[in-house]
Amino acid sequence: MPTQTTVLNLYSVQAAKATTYYGRPATLPLRGGAGTGRAAAVFRPDLSKIPRNAIITDAYVDIRLAAAASGSRTMNLQTKPSAVSTRPTWGNYGALGPQVATQTRGSLVNGSQFKLTVTATIQAMVKGTQPNNGFRLELADSTAIKIRGTVASGGRPALVVAYVVPPVAPTALHPAGSAISTARPTLTFEAAADITKMQVQIDPTGNGAAPQYDTGERATTGGLLDLTDAPYAAFPSLAEGETRLWRVRQSNAAGWSPWSGWVVLSRVAVGTIEITQPPGDPDPDDDGILTPVPIDDGTPPVTWTYTPPDGATQTAWRGRLLDDSGNVIADSGRTLGTDAEWTPNKGLTRTGQQGTIEIEVWDDTDRVATPGDPVSVIGIKPVYLSGDPTVDPVDTLVGRVGVWVPDVTLTATRVAVPDYLALVRDGEEVARWAGLDVFETVGGIPTATVVDPASTMNVEHTWQLVPIVNGKKGVGGPEFTATPRCLGIWLAEADAYFPSPADPDAVQDLTRRVVLWGGDGQEQTQPETAIVHQPLPATLSGAGTAAPVVRRRLLRSAPQGAISGTVIDAGGTTPDENVPTPEHVEALLREWAAADSGTRYVLTLGNWTGEVILGDITIVETPVQQPERRLSVSMNWWAQ
């Protein structure tokens, strides 16, 4: 609510020298009664900055004493029927109008305030129904007092006016032109901060005199009207394809704003979407409670049928697969086109794991979103990874743990070669191969041999090889349990290490790795991320009691560290055929040192295995007796 404080030009007029112009002194005498000792003050406030349509909520003249006085005093304020002279004196200040304010108060000290309320008078002057010819301030008592004047150092006389003005017409009406899909939409507009009421009219032709629907005056604190609310039950719902116009006005304590302009309100229903693949009805009882449907594969092909409203066509779509916590596993992004199928590039990995398939479709209708009414239509289908018992598991599974290398080699047999073979470690699918890539006939029996080079060392794991046939993933089958161990520090290019479940046709290349020997004291750190704040003892704290120690932990980075080791060429021999040769290691390390710094690697270091990036790769050749060569290698790594 605006408040305007105007310092008053308070002219002193004194009967003792009726023709003397005293001007606007720092202190003025006031004295009533009779005789030549009388003194008063006149002023004409500047009201030009207050809008003519303002509603004055409070207005008062603020007068402060310039010296203490005994007893009590009564101060009166009268209007003037004619304008105050520019050089007012006792003799020329002219006639007086009615008294408009008075106040009596005691306990008068220097600075005491007289507050003369003139709300109605100022309202009339602002509105123009009463001329602003100024006021005369006088004392009813015959004992003089002194008040502070216009040029006083503080406590100057002032007119304080608090007022409100009617708001402007509402703006930013929404929706306005573009279609919505609901029959009873929510209308919004930019409302004044001090809005108290609103009124909305809706009419097919924009007839404000006899609108089809008028909300009447409704109390509100914001620019929102939900036509589904009970008070608006009489609103005739929008029919499909119907167009009407609507407008709104708002009010505050000062009154109503003008009406906004008419804007278009049109309804075009959205289409419907049905996810047809994977199959299954998640709500067979139509009770609104969805039950996950089984899927055989963690990355199931998804197809849908979109039925658009009349005259509309699908223009874009988006597919998402979310896990049971709502985290996005795969997201196609908003894709332009009329496609009706999508296969997630990542999927559910554990048998029994739940997730949700979400398909969102946009059509070519110009739409806007309103609360509860998005511009697209979304279809969802909860799923869980069941596996398919009709898919025969592998017949046999044999595992072998590498002694020198971090590899676990798994060999399985199956009468029929499956489309794909999934490597499941501890219940989670970590890799997938095309069946024809890994199956060979050995002794007349199709036999697959795959390698898991990325399990955590020194920890017991359980492996399965699960066939996938016609998009259906098997369940169960023989297991292999072991605790892998290896020697040395192993690094491999992550891209070549494993064919991921989403890219089973990728080729696994176990040659793109190196091993370092003999490194002592490998550093692996989790950067210090906590601090302890020790409050002062109670005797020093001033708080009276001792506060407990505070430990603040900064949640941030993954492990990082430095590794070093040697590459020894003792004549080209290696302890195991799977251990890369020193020449190969040196060549690969030099290649990595020059590679893009964002390349990811798999590091196997003690009982920690994970994806890292490398930096500061240093290769130093140490002179030793020929023909041996000895390379000292060091580098830093950061887990990703």
Add this chain to the structure above:
Amino acid sequence: MKNLGLTAAQNTAYLARLFSSHDYRIAVDLLTLDETPAGSLVLLDGQINIQAGEAVRRTASITVSDAAGMLDTTGVTALEDGTVGPSRLVRLTHIIEVPATQVGNTLVGAFTVAVPCFIGPPSTMNRNGAEVSLELQDKTALAIRGTSAYTAAKGTNARSAIRDILAKKTGEFRFNLGTGTRRLSKAYAVGLADEASPWAVASKIASAELGMQLIYSCDGYATLRTKPATSQITLPYLTAQAASSTDFTTVNNFVQVSGKKTTTTTKTASGSTVTTTTQPQATSQIANGILSPAALARKGVARLLPKVIAEDAYTTLAQVKWKADLELSGSDQFEGNPTFASVPIFHLDADDIVTVLGESGSMAVRLEQASIPLGTSGDMSIGTHRWVSAAPSRRNSTRTLRTRTVKRK
């Protein structure tokens, strides 16, 4: 201090959480100059520095992990959009979770508080291996250089003038200026000189026309506010006793100022030449207190700690007296700069008033400088400026030195 938009009960729960054990995160976001996200960084360590009285009141030093070299300016840049440079801003956000808490009779549900505690452009970047150090300045740095001319006309609404200057000359779009009717009493012009920079002119309008401070609050909003006069927050405890330093050698108890010598020559009726030289001189001396000459006396011999000034710019007694008083009043008390250590708070601004509880009771401290650690390297330090000796009374004397030389004919 930034209003976090919390209810009173939530605010109480939040502060209680800050001052008890908790986990926290610092999000380091890389933004375009239009403040849209362009990437994120992993903070290793850093701190925010606050210094009242400076144009750029809030700076930050951070070290981020850049193992992948995305900020590398020496070679290939993996993510161009993520590159730090003059076309980027860095935003730091302190995030903690506040569990469900009983505050009085109110049960406050669990909520997350994310305080944007810094936003501004980088001033320098240094790489050391995989660590990159960035020095940052708040958004004032975008407005303290001169720019093309713009004039806010006399009579313009003062707040609108501030908004227009910053919006039209720096592209700022985040404002918290409030509303008011005060209009400019004169025109204000932005120009190429740094003294006429958008920030300098907008600040001048704020102080001269509105009697307010213009600051960039910790969340990067150009904010008008009345300089805080009351305490806004009470630290429940300190983590170290207050530290302070005072220099006893830089004080004076006596100042003498001599002005310009003026020579006049006249001839007497007898033909003699009279040359008169006058020079105004004033002294100002501490009359009592621990720094007075008498209080520093040894064996009754008063000890002066004088400062002597001879300056031709002063030609009258009033001027030399004014100068003497001015010089003495600036050096007649011991100055202390106490600092207090606490668990960090992230939404403080320079000139906020913070109440600290010390051994001898509570003290309201105007926050003139602070360092707020972002990592786990130490306590928050807040500092202020205080006179630590009582203001003494002064004794002045003025005189005009005169010499008169007569050459007889």
